Amino acid sequence: TVxxxxxxxxxxxxxxxxxxxxxxxxxxxxxxGQIIGPDGQLxxxxxxxxxxxxxxxxxxxxxxxxxxxxxTGRGPHDIAFDTGVDGDGExxxxxxxxxxxxxxxxxxxxxMRRPLTFGQMFASVGAPTPPKESK
Numbered sequence: 001t002v003x004x005x006x007x008x009x010x011x012x013x014x015x016x017x018x019x020x021x022x023x024x025x026x027x028x029x030x031x032x033g034q035i036i037g038p039d040g041q042l043x044x045x046x047x048x049x050x051x052x053x054x055x056x057x058x059x060x061x062x063x064x065x066x067x068x069x070x071x072t073g074r075g076p077h078d079i080a081f082d083t084g085v086d087g088d089g090e091x092x093x094x095x096x097x098x099x100x101x102x103x104x105x106x107x108x109x110x111x112m113r114r115p116l117t118f119g120q121m122f123a124s125v126g127a128p129t130p131p132k133e134s135k
Contacts, residue, residue, distance in 0.1 A: 021059060021066065026052025033081040035110040035118075036093050042083065047095070049076050056097060056108075058119065068119035070108055073128055075101030083110075097121070102128035 029049040034042045035058070045067070046059040056070040056079065077100035083093040093110035105125040109117040 019064070021048075021057075023048055023057055023066075024050045024053035024055055026050045029078065031079050031081075033079075033095065033110070034083045034093055036091050036112060038112045040091060040113060042091060042093070047079055049079055049097075051075055051077060051100070056095070070095070070097075070119050070121070072097050072106055072121060073099045073102055073104070075099050076106075081110075096125075099128065102130055104128045 027048050028051040031047050031049075033045055033047055035045050037043045044061060046061055048057045048059065050057065054072050054074060054076060056072060056076060057066050058068045058070065059065070060067045076097050078098040080096045080098075081093065082096065083091075085091050091111075095108040095110050097106040097108060099106060104127060106121040107123040107125065108119065108121050110119070112118050
């Protein structure tokens with residue numbers, strides 16, 4: 001697409017492209033979500049899933065830069081977010097990564113106040129199960 005050129009989507013909204021960002025090979029999905037910044041406030045991010053390279057990129061749309069690269073298991077396919085405030089009034093934000101190849105869900109910490117785990121997969125739902133050999 002040409003910078004600034006709009007594309008009609010068939011709905012009332014228009015999608016406008018102003019720039020592009022280089023990613024690893026195999027980008028397959030883009031979603032918007034929120035992280036918790038160092039000050040404890042929610043901040044918008046754009047997440048790009050790269051199936052072939054086993055990565056999810058977190059892009060900061062305010063500063064126009066890739067903020068973190070999340071290393072995943074084989075075949076990251078879909079992502080979902082759980083962002084909110086807990087019973088004590090503390091914000092939380094988690095990214096769930098569905099792995100197509102090994103059939104499990106990885107859980108990623110999206111809280112920048114925890115620099116040791118921010119952008120890291122720290123848990124899984126189910127155990128990774130390699131695909132059965134095809135006949």
